[in-house]
Amino acid sequence: MIDLSRETSFLCQFDPDQTNTPGIALHVDSERQAMELPFHQHRKGQLVIALHGVVTCRVPDGLWMVPPRSGVWIPGGVAHSNRVTRGGRLCFLFVEPGIIEMPSHSCTLSISPLLRELVLRLADIPVNDLPVKGATDNPIGRLVSVLLEELVHMPAERLHLPLPNDPRLIRISEALISAPDDRRTLKEWASGLAMSERTLARLIQRDTGLTFSRWRQQLHLIVAIRHLAEGMSVQRVSEEIGYQSVNAFISMFKKLLGATPARYVITPGDNRSLNE
Incomplete structure (x- = not known):
């Protein structure tokens, strides 16, 4: 297990591409503070699984949230960064290209x-004990084979925020990410950008x-x-x-994710009381 608060430099230097083993996993803890791994990429595909807390994964054109019981799949060769909330626990799984059929784009998966x-x-x-590519005639090799077979069948979830490329829209997205309670209308944003509401709507x-x-x-x-x-x-989150209404927030959340806010973020096996 790696303490992310002390070993960020180790993770930045860790290179899963040094071996062609089908799968490599790392268990990471972030006990003292939120930490972020800067943009990087590798040949292997990567699955980021949140065990406790939330991980935010960012690629050039999107933002993904990884709550407990979920994971984000990042194909090999895609630049990405990972941000872990304070007290977060997660696992990284690196998968050799061509071993299994995985999405060619980043996506959130139910785990x-x-x-x-x-x-x-x-x-x-x-x-050093992991099997090389194609070796499945030992207990560890069979474990990796079952793991990869299970991974292929994980369904996608709706926890993706597409990020715009247009400089005018980047201004809007950065403002709303910094202040998600900003309730300016599309008409008001368009006025500030000196364009019509219809033009801005089409652009978005x-x-x-x-x-x-x-x-x-x-x-x-995602912010919630x-x-x-x-x-x-x-x-507090709804505010x-x-x-204006916590019931409206709960209704929106349940409609999109199928569970109330407090139930959704409970880690499997966690018996905390719900704060709805």
Whole structure:
């Protein structure tokens, strides 16, 4: 297990591409403070699994949230950064290209209890003991084979925020990420950019694939999950993202993710009381 607060430099220098083993896993703790690994890339694909707390993964054109029981898949060769909330625990799984059929784009995956335990078990095995590509005739090789077979079947989740490329839209996205309770309307944003509301609406749809209201709702969802995982109350979170009514916030959250805010962020096996 690695304490991220002390070993960030180790993680920045760790190179999973030095071996062609089908799968390598690392178990990471961030006990004292939130930490961020800067943009980097590697040949192997990477699965980031949140065990406790929330991990934020960023690629050039998107932002992904990794709450407990979920993971983000990042294909090999894609530049990305990872930010871990204070007290977060996570696992990194690196997968050799071509071993299994995985998405060619970054996405959030639901992680089954079985896959979670398999990755944790693999993280306990020293890198030097891992099998080379194609070797499955020993217990560790069979463990990796089962793990990869399970990984292929994990369903995608809706925890992605597409980030725009247009400089005018970047100004809007950066402002809303910094102040998610900003409730300026599309018309007000358009006025500030000296363009028509219709032109701005088309620009947002073209650059993100979403309407302005849907994009902002997705941003609220991602920010809410991060705050909830850090221990903020549902009432406070709803205020932080600009909701006048906590019931309206809970309704939005449940409609999009199928669970109330407090239930969604509970780590499997956690028996805390719910703060709804």
